[in-house]
Amino acid sequence: MALIKTPEEIGLIKQSSLLVGKTLAEVAKHLRPGITTRELDHIAEQFIRDHGALPGFKGYHGYPAALCISVNSVVVHGIPGDYTLRDGDIVSVDCGVLLNGYWGDSAYTFEVGEVDPEVHLLLKRTLESLYQGIKAAVAGNRVGDIGYAIQSYLHPYGYGIVRDLVGHGLGSQLHEKPEVPNFGRRGTGPLLHEGMVLAIEPMINLGTSQVIMDNDGWTIRTRDGKPSAHFEHDIVVRKGQAEILSTFSYIEEVLQSKL
Numbered sequence: 001m002a003l004i005k006t007p008e009e010i011g012l013i014k015q016s017s018l019l020v021g022k023t024l025a026e027v028a029k030h031l032r033p034g035i036t037t038r039e040l041d042h043i044a045e046q047f048i049r050d051h052g053a054l055p056g057f058k059g060y061h062g063y064p065a066a067l068c069i070s071v072n073s074v075v076v077h078g079i080p081g082d083y084t085l086r087d088g089d090i091v092s093v094d095c096g097v098l099l100n101g102y103w104g105d106s107a108y109t110f111e112v113g114e115v116d117p118e119v120h121l122l123l124k125r126t127l128e129s130l131y132q133g134i135k136a137a138v139a140g141n142r143v144g145d146i147g148y149a150i151q152s153y154l155h156p157y158g159y160g161i162v163r164d165l166v167g168h169g170l171g172s173q174l175h176e177k178p179e180v181p182n183f184g185r186r187g188t189g190p191l192l193h194e195g196m197v198l199a200i201e202p203m204i205n206l207g208t209s210q211v212i213m214d215n216d217g218w219t220i221r222t223r224d225g226k227p228s229a230h231f232e233h234d235i236v237v238r239k240g241q242a243e244i245l246s247t248f249s250y251i252e253e254v255l256q257s258k259l
């Protein structure tokens with residue numbers, strides 16, 4: 001697998017990433033108090049298959065579902081199940097699809113009803129940190145510049161930046177080189193070249209950066225039980241400005257229409 005993708009490959013990753021954005025919007029439509037995370041997973045899996053793609057997470061290293069659904073203090077890799085969403089929850093939904101041999105991988109943290117203002121700000125700032133990271137993902141910069149941008153934007157707020165999990169290259173494999181940490185030092189790490197495709201995905205905690213894994217071997221949660229947010233975009237490194245392949249615009253349309 002080459003780190004630099006051809007325009008044809010980038011076109012295919014974009015198609016996959018757009019389908020992920022549409023799938024997350026389909027989830028957003030159904031997200032309300034009373035629904036179980038399993039029901040949301042089934043809706044997503046059906047939607048992905050109806051669009052001729054595969055729910056790539058299902059079976060990936062034995063992962064049992066189409067989505068990772070991570071509620072409140074769960075950071076990532078929450079397994080959908082019997083949990084019923086309640087007013088005030090935050091729900092990180094991570095989705096990957098495989099279409100025409102290429103992956104799309106994107107995540108969004110939703111609010112269920114009214115959430116604590118402090119938690120609302122955590123989501124807003126985590127989303128903004130993702131865009132700050134994307135701004136640094138230009139040819140000539142290094143991977144450490146992306147992490148530095150995320151980290152330095154968030155610094156004033158004192159949040160915990162998860163260090164045990166990172167973003168990644170993306171293409172015919174879900175996880176390609178390079179690793180993309182959400183922290184770093186300017187001018188360090190692999191050089192970014194035009195045509196590299198990266199999944200950038202800050203995982204940001206209201207409290208400690210420390211995480212623990214459940215006995216299920218998947219669920220990652222904050223050590224202090226405080227909430228965590230996660231947003232993920234797929235991007236192409238370009239000269240001057242990165243191109244975002246995934247999109248939250250379908251999600252935002254649904255969220256607008258719910259107001």
Ligand code: MF3
Nearest residue numbers: 056057060063068094096105
């Ligand atoms: N979206 C996750 C990532 O970016 C992968 C989910 S793990 C899986 O690394 F097993 F569910 F695929």
Ligand code: CO
Nearest residue numbers: 105199201232
């Ligand atoms: Co990812």
